[in-house]
Amino acid sequence: WAIHAPYVRAINQLKKDRNAVVLAHNYMTPQIYHGIADVVGDSLQLAIRATEVEAQVIVQCGVHFMAETSKILNPAKTVLMPDMQAGCSLAESITADGIAQMRARYPGAPVVSYVNTTAEVKAASDICCTSANAAQIVAAMEGDTVIMTPDKWLAQNVARQVPQKRVVWWDGACIVHEQFTAQDLRDFRDWNPGLKIIAHPECPPEVVAEADFAGSTSGIQSWVEREMPRQVMLVTECSMASNISDSLPDVEFLGPCNMCPYMQKITLEKVLWSLHSMTGAVEVDPAVAEPARRAVQRMIDLSQ
Ligand code: 13P
Ligand code: SF4
Structure with a gap:
């Protein structure tokens, strides 16, 4: 910490001089999370808090789509x-053209896009979701078939939770969460009897099936704070446990x-x-x- x-x-002094607030995702390094953040949270919480910011400047400590979401929701601010x-x-796995391809393949099906998408993709979608509210x-969508983009693993995890819908998906994945395997989780359980395992739903379904609980990054935090396990393994980006x-x-x-190599690009020096x-x-x-804001706002309204 000394350095x-x-x-x-x-x-913290410049934040006052510039009338700025720092919105930080749960995957930021501890020095950002504990040292300079005014608001910390998962993607849904950060999106909601972005609508409430009164300061003139938002510094988004997270990845680019999060900054775009803040700008879309609070356009008068400098983000x-x-x-x-x-x-x-x-x-990076999908463009608005990919959304058009899915609509052509499944005519009439609503498109639910993860917030981990560009503004163009959000604008081409009917509604957004985050890991906290995807199911x-x-x-809540009308019709039998729902298109989920771009995370195939989140989509397959949601399909298990919402069996009344036929969920179809785009072939995207998170490079951090797709690395975990069900065997990793079984090995850790064998080595540590009594271990609790909590997974993020961007992990493949066979990994989530081995976990005691799956949820968004803030859902994971709440679970650990509530259950207070003696030993826990967070199957997600590892700054989360440090924080x-x-x-x-x-x-x-x-x-x-x-x-996450993308999240780790955000450093105190760059802020x-x-x-x-x-x-x-x-x-x-x-x-x-404007259409992107409608898709995000529809999600916020449905999740409150
Ligand atoms: P949540 O914080 O919404 O669970 O998302 C995790 C993530 O990977 C963000 O990039
Ligand atoms: Fe994207 Fe995965 Fe990194 Fe989150 S952890 S920003 S989903 S690559």
């Missing part, structure tokens, strides 16, 4: 992205460490530079932003 302290102090290269394998959103373990000294966190220079503002074409 980070000058950055943390400088950023700064400390590194424009902080993408997402899911967001609820799919269940919540400080306040849970009686819980031992075990497991492999898979880091400091973006606030100092006021560079890296995210813009969304209003013709795209």
